[in-house]
Amino acid sequence: MSPGPSLTRRQAIAAAGGALLAATATSVPGIAMAGRKGARVHVVGAGLAGLACAERLAAAGVDVRVWEARDRLGGRTLTDLQLVPDGWVECGGEFIDSEHSAMRRLCAAMRVGLQDLEALDIPGQSRDLVAGRVRRGEWASGPDARLAARAARDLRAIGETRLDRLSAATWLGRAISGWPTSAFARYRAALVRGEYGVDPAALSAAWLVTDLAEDVRAAETGEGTERYRVDGGTIRLVSALERAIGSGRVTRGAQVATITSADGEVRLAISAAGGRRIEAGDRVVITLPPRVLANVDMRRSGVPRDVLRGIASIAMGTNAKLIMPFAQASWEHAGWSGDGTSDTAIGSTWQATMGQRADGVALTMLVGGAQGARIAGPDHGPATAASVTERLSLVDRVAPGTSNAARTGAVVHAWARDPLARGSYSAARPGHDDSWPDLARPYGLVHFAGEHADPDYSGYMEGAVRSGQRAARQVLARL
Ligand SMILES: Cc1cc2nc3c(=O)[nH]c(=O)nc-3n(C[C@H](O)[C@H](O)[C@H](O)COP(=O)(O)OP(=O)(O)OC[C@H]3O[C@@H](n4cnc5c(N)ncnc54)[C@H](O)[C@@H]3O)c2cc1C
Numbered sequence: 362m363s364p365g366p367s368l369t370r371r372q373a374i375a376a377a378g379g380a381l382l383a384a385t386a387t388s389v390p391g392i393a394m395a396g397r398k399g400a401r402v403h404v405v406g407a408g409l410a411g412l413a414c415a416e417r418l419a420a421a422g423v424d425v426r427v428w429e430a431r432d433r434l435g436g437r438t439l440t441d442l443q444l445v446p447d448g449w450v451e452c453g454g455e456f457i458d459s460e461h462s463a464m465r466r467l468c469a470a471m472r473v474g475l476q477d478l479e480a481l482d483i484p485g486q487s488r489d490l491v492a493g494r495v496r497r498g499e500w501a502s503g504p505d506a507r508l509a510a511r512a513a514r515d516l517r518a519i520g521e522t523r524l525d526r527l528s529a530a531t532w533l534g535r536a537i538s539g540w541p542t543s544a545f546a547r548y549r550a551a552l553v554r555g556e557y558g559v560d561p562a563a564l565s566a567a568w569l570v571t572d573l574a575e576d577v578r579a580a581e582t583g584e585g586t587e588r589y590r591v592d593g594g595t596i597r598l599v600s601a602l603e604r605a606i607g608s609g610r611v612t613r614g615a616q617v618a619t620i621t622s623a624d625g626e627v628r629l630a631i632s633a634a635g636g637r638r639i640e641a642g643d644r645v646v647i648t649l650p651p652r653v654l655a656n657v658d659m660r661r662s663g664v665p666r667d668v669l670r671g672i673a674s675i676a677m678g679t680n681a682k683l684i685m686p687f688a689q690a691s692w693e694h695a696g697w698s699g700d701g702t703s704d705t706a707i708g709s710t711w712q713a714t715m716g717q718r719a720d721g722v723a724l725t726m727l728v729g730g731a732q733g734a735r736i737a738g739p740d741h742g743p744a745t746a747a748s749v750t751e752r753l754s755l756v757d758r759v760a761p762g763t764s765n766a767a768r769t770g771a772v773v774h775a776w777a778r779d780p781l782a783r784g785s786y787s788a789a790r791p792g793h794d795d796s797w798p799d800l801a802r803p804y805g806l807v808h809f810a811g812e813h814a815d816p817d818y819s820g821y822m823e824g825a826v827r828s829g830q831r832a833a834r835q836v837l838a839r840l
Pocket of ligand 1: 405453615
């Protein structure tokens with residue numbers, strides 16, 4: 362997600378029981394007993410949801426096993442420690458809102474520090490490059506504020522259920538004169554692509570309108586702002602969680618291919634370096650991203666078909682980050698902070714290395730929607746020369762002279778092409794209320810976790826952590 366005006370996502374999918382769930386998630390969960398002695402629980406996927414779940418289970422004395430297909434942990438969080446010497450940049454999940462209490466509590470419990478972005482003094486101002494011109498906050502007080510006020514009114518008058526039947530593009534078309542071609546319309550569409558990862562036509566208006574209305578309150582209270590990052594990178598949290606779980610319980614390079622349950626037992630067929638193996642256990646927690654779950658044969662898992670179909674139909678953003686290293690923040694000489702939104706290939710930008718004492722700096726450029734899906738280059742690896750040249754000429758328009766300090770080695774992270782993610786984070790398409798399955802409850806011996814399985818904070822690391830800890834509580838209550 363990008364630092365932008367859309368802040369919180371209290372979505373309309375809170376399934377029955379969602380409120381209760383949210384309440385228990387924010388209370389401090391005590392360490393429950395492991396239940397039946399020797400109970401074994403499998404966790405599939407070692408992103409934040411899987412790790413947060415396994416940490417709770419391990420602390421409760423459960424014999425927990427985590428299976429991760431990649432050769433690294435962290436999933437859609439990925440810290441690059443090489444791009445900028447002595448620095449770190451985030452290629453996936455990055456910002457933590459001030460109200461993301463489960464993430465903040467988990468970092469504190471794991472003794473991992475947070476970087477407070479509000480405490481940083483970043484020189485320069487934010488600038489937007491839209492409809493061919495550089496804009497210096499020209500929409501902030503007028504059109505942006507009117508749009509937020511209209512959202513608050515429509516939310517009251519129309520309601521989330523009816524708004525959910527509309528696309529964000531339809532609602533924006535009613536609210537913005539000159540949609541979709543005016544400069545303000547193009548700016549707003551670029552914000553939607555960066556924040557939600559999908560084009561406005563593919564997003565439920567309920568999400569956008571709820572968030573915009575929330576912006577009014579958040580601006581007053583300061584809540585919801587993307588205020589923190591994990592100091593040193595999310596990799597620190599991931600490593601601390603692995604230590605807490607016990608590295609012997611976490612297996613990398615282990616791709617779960619089939620899950621079955623019968624006679625009070627789950628069985629996992631796993632492809633790993635040593636060949637195919639079968640693992641049995643009492644319960645399983647599945648944390649795979651929605652599109653990736655389709656690769657696992659779940660026909661005899663006990664999970665109803667319509668639930669599996671519902672998971673497969675959850676829309677995923679196509680956010681991609683292109684991160685470019687520089688010898689120094691040359692844009693600051695031209696008065697630019699590095700922050701901005703654009704309807705061009707640079708999308709939303711910010712200084713990836715803000716507040717770090719590193720040998721150099723980096724700019725992150727985040728795009729979503731069709732732009733994110735089409736970005737040139739590999740899923741994770743070197744950006745193409747043409748895409749670097751194009752972006753350098755664009756940042757030079759925002760702040761002349763920026764490209765003078767560019768270093769080689771820009772990288773691209775196109776999450777929609779990553780076979781083990783197949784998207785950046787979940788997003789609600791119009792009418793999603795009817796199709797998003799209830800994943801906050803178990804189906805037989807199978808529990809779901811993952812950002813898409815949290816009714817209040819889907820899309821965020823917060824949702825991943827909450828869902829993992831919720832699944833752990835449910836497992837412990839049933840062993
Ligand atoms: C570009 C980008 C920017 C983002 N920005 C932010 C942000 O600023 N703030 C924020 O809060 N969130 C952000 N997010 C979202 C956040 O990163 C995710 O919501 C969160 O990390 C998801 O965690 P998860 O555990 O649910 O899933 P994942 O991290 O995807 O974990 C699932 C794991 O399952 C593994 N796996 C897949 N298939 C198998 C299999 N068959 N067997 C075994 N393992 C398997 C995967 O390799 C993966 O490790 C961003 C994401 C992206 C991509």
